[in-house]
Amino acid sequence: MPRRSWDLAFLAEPAEVAIxxxxxxxxxxxxxxxxxxxxxxxxxxxxVSNVINHVGPGTPTTLTVSMLGSHLRIEIHDPDTRxxxxxxxAHADVETGRGMALVDALADxxxxxxxxxxxxxxxxxxxxxxxxxxxxxxxxxxxxxASRERPRRVTRPRSQSTSTRPPESGASAAM
Numbered sequence: 001m002p003r004r005s006w007d008l009a010f011l012a013e014p015a016e017v018a019i020x021x022x023x024x025x026x027x028x029x030x031x032x033x034x035x036x037x038x039x040x041x042x043x044x045x046x047x048v049s050n051v052i053n054h055v056g057p058g059t060p061t062t063l064t065v066s067m068l069g070s071h072l073r074i075e076i077h078d079p080d081t082r083x084x085x086x087x088x089x090a091h092a093d094v095e096t097g098r099g100m101a102l103v104d105a106l107a108d109x110x111x112x113x114x115x116x117x118x119x120x121x122x123x124x125x126x127x128x129x130x131x132x133x134x135x136x137x138x139x140x141x142x143x144x145x146a147s148r149e150r151p152r153r154v155t156r157p158r159s160q161s162t163s164t165r166p167p168e169s170g171a172s173a174a175m
Contacts, residue, residue: 005066012051012059039106046099047076
């Protein structure tokens with residue numbers, strides 16, 4: 001099953017969190033990764049809340065969800081490279097400060113990439129999926145090609161030709 005990356009641009013507002021969680025839940029179900037839905041949604045909520053609380057409401061932000069090998073990767077992109085998420089030891093009587101501790105507890109790994117124009121806060125979850133072999137990938141692509149309405153002619157570039165000699169005159173080259 002192909003699991004194509006997707007992005008969702010939004011303004012960091014509390015009302016957007018429920019929409020992002022729903023979009024994530026639906027896509028993980030389509031990808032057959034329902035078991036990761038709850039922890040992934042919590043992480044998205046916490047990462048977006050960090051943008052709202054530390055960068056500011058209304059900040060242009062992007063959620064990116066992808067497969068990185070056999071890991072589910074969730075990224076939150078925001079334009080402030082100075083407000084960095086940190087893992088703090090929040091006391092039981094404090095109402096804030098537990099967001100990254102939750103991400104740290106739920107995700108297999110997390111981190112921050114600083115780019116010239118933005119910060120990317122990410123977390124990853126092991127999916128338990130094995131990476132497809134080259135033969136499985138070719139078989140899947142062949143099945144997809146066969147299911148299309150129009151037949152598709154595939155030609156090989158000369159550099160991939162199996163024969164090194166030119167075809168005999170009057171004969172057509174085999175594909």
